Amino acid sequence: MALHKTERDRFADVYAAPLSRQPLPRFRMPQWSSDPREVYELVSSELALDGDAAQNLATFCTTWSEPEVHRLMNENIDKNMIDKDEYPRTAEIESRCVHILAHLWHAPHDHSAVGCSTTGSSEAAMLGGLALKRRWRERRIKAGLPADRPNLVCGPVQVCWEKFARYFDVELRQVPLEEGATGLRPHQLREHVDENTIGVVAILGVTFTCAYEPVAEIAAELDAVERDTGLDVPIHVDAASGGFVAPFVQPDLVWDFRLSRVASINASGHKYGLAPLGVGWIVWREPSCLPDELVFQVDYLGGSMPTFALNFSRPGSEVIAQYYTMLRLGRDGYRAVQQVCLDTAAYLADELAATGRFTLVHDGRGAVPGVSYTLADPAEPFSLYDLSDTLRMRGWQVPTYPLPAARDRTVVQRALIRHGVSRDRVSLLVADLRWALSRLTTGPASPARRTGFHH
Helix, strand or coil: HHHHHHHHHHCCCHHHHHHHHCCCCCCCCCCCCCCCHHHHHHHHHCCCCCCCCCCCCCCCCCCCCCCHHHHHHHHHCEEECCCCCCCCHHHHHHHHHHHHHHHHHHCCCCHHHHHEEEHHHHHHHHHHHHHHHHHHHHHHCCCCCCCCCEEECCCCCCCHHHHHHHHHEEEECCCCCCCCCCCCHHHCCCCCCCCCCEEEEEECCCCCCCCCHHHHHHHHHHHHHHHHHHHCCCCCEEECHHHHHHHHHCCCCCCCCCCEEEEEEEECCCCCCCCCCEEEEEECCHHHHHCCHHHEEEECCCCCCCCCCCCCCCCHHHHHHHHHHHHHHHHHHHHHHHHHHHHHHHHHHHHHCCCCCEEEEEECCCCEEEEEEECCCCCCCCCHHHHHHHHHHCEECCCEEECCCCCCHHHEEEEECCCCCHHHHHHHHHHHHHHHHHHHHHHCHHHHHCCCCCC
């Protein structure tokens, strides 16, 4: 009887199987095991209801990877990045990536650079912030001064910095945007930094606008502050997006360790680093920038090894994918990919401007491949929020949000161009955007005028 049942089930249709005859469990684990093909098909079918990642212009994250990346990640799915004694070649690959980035970002001694991979640039940013706080505290204690009121100065930052400030008891002095600005302006620093400032965060690719903050000018202003007040305030560059863009397509832009005031840099490998989700990077200028008390020795995984990430066990496959991408593309390949993305962003910006309905905040040129814009006429019969909702009817995810404080809470919309977002796809977005504008201003077409064609 058991053999008969096995033969019968072998040819059963997935959607006639027991698990498919009821909603999938939501609150309790099922009592019985199920056929793997059946479970795969049902879970895959549900996930197909998610949005199309390629139409998600809200995310900075990689949504397309080569088949070889998938193969490498599948083959190394069992590698634990923390277990460097068991997986020494994976650890070596992580080290190579750190040295490659240190050289790319002009560290003074790239062969002895200190850094590590993380789960993303948010974790990397927090490590950079912790190092700033510890170094500041050491200086204060050594000088016999209070060390209980640290602050961090920044412009409009991603939420990870708000988390850092709250989690690690640091006052976040977020400088309001000035009228017409796309990020922190150097002259704003002087009234915000003081003896308790652990550092200034400069953003290479502002989340809200896509623009770069002027890191070199920020460093120059802090040099002037030190000359006038004696305050020596380091810079951490949050290059989550721009760290893998500027070195290739804006090589003359000085923002990295070429500036002696830059102590650390974080970047996201799974954004414009072109690696799949789950990898970020932090690199310090030199070993002295990473306090010894942040490094822990772990000896219960088979050998003694240092660790200074916030997370512990995590997959090594994303780090391997990052190294593959670095080898696969090289400098010329990264340059070609990022330049195509920039050209496509500029094309989108020009098309938006041609409608006459928008004022560009960032035109897709000279920074992160993306555009940000406001409504040219506040008296339009629709808002940018309405436009986002209407575009979603065609599958596009284009975010709308207010800029951080000041500028009277100006509302902007942003579209990011990533690897895999082709010119053709953006031309379809433009067509749908024009359709959305027409719908919002004149109303939906009557049934007689509607067309059945839709991409």
